[in-house]
Amino acid sequence: MSQIIALTLKNLKKIGIEHEIPNITEENAEFLKNLISERNPQHMLEIGTANGYSALHFSLALSESSDLVTIEQAWNMHTFAVENFKNCKVKNITAIWWDAKKILPKLRMEYFDLIYIDAMKKEYLEYFLASLTIATAYAVFIIDDVEKFRDKMEDFYEWLHDNQIPYKIEKTDIDDSIMIIERKDVVLWDKFS
Ligand SMILES: C[S@@+](CC[C@H](N)C(=O)[O-])C[C@H]1O[C@@H](n2cnc3c(N)ncnc32)[C@H](O)[C@@H]1O
Structure with a gap:
């Protein structure tokens, strides 16, 4: 890791604590970086950039030819x-300032092979549904904070249950857990009835 990225990450963590920006924990970042290295996505999408802390971490795990698109709706955070x-002279990140719910349907179809959701908890179902068409057939969805804020995303859990979508929950740190869903497991039968 270059010195400037290491320093920026350290600084962003400090600013995050001071300004109560809910950045991912270091344990979570390490877990997600390992997962990125294993899956080696070509095009990753993050919903919820905040100050760029997680995106900077992810950019370190992505291969040289891969890229990350990150979406943030708050202008001050985005800038x-x-x-x-x-x-940090990071070239493989494209930051979009927009409401994810509005921009997701406009992104390229079947393009992203890793989609990380970490924005407004009560909107998770909307992000997830809007991301299905832009995900590749073998994409993986990583959905953050799924235990601590479960009450805010009951509609998402209900939808998964009603559609019998399998998911895995990984305890990544003492704070919370992430959910992993494989796009290939998302089969919506009612589309064909
Ligand atoms: C938990 S923070 C993201 C933290 C970041 N992933 C990190 O770990 O460094 C959630 C961010 O999502 C943004 N957000 C909330 N609703 C959004 C939406 N509909 N579209 C895009 N961003 C949104 C918030 O402004 C906030 O900055």
């Missing part, structure tokens, strides 16, 4: 994240 990516 701060962009400044951080520029300062």
Whole structure:
């Protein structure tokens, strides 16, 4: 890791604590980086950039030919994240300032092979459904904070249950857990009835 990225990550973590920005924990970042290295996605998508802390971590695990698109709806967060990516001279991150619910349907179909969801908990079902068409057939969805904020995403859990979609929950740190869903397991029978 370059010194500037290491320093920026350290600084962002400090700013995150001071300003109560819910950045991923270091344990979670390490877990996700290992998962990225294993899956080696060509095109990764993050929903919820905040100050760019997680995106910077992810960029370190992506291969040289891979890229990350990250979406943030708060202008101040987006501009701060962009400044951080520029300062770190990271070239494989594209930051989009927009409401994810509105921009997701406009993104390229069957393009992203790893989709990380970490934005407004009560909107998880909307992000997930809007991401299905832009995911490749073998994409993986990583959905953050699924235990601590379960009450805010009951509609998402219900939808998974009603559609019999299998998922795995990994305890990545003492704080919370992530959910892993394989796109190939998302079979929506009612589409064909
Ligand atoms: C938990 S924070 C993201 C933390 C970041 N992934 C990290 O670990 O460094 C969630 C972010 O999602 C953003 N957000 C909330 N609703 C959104 C939406 N509909 N579209 C895009 N971003 C959204 C919030 O402004 C906030 O900055």
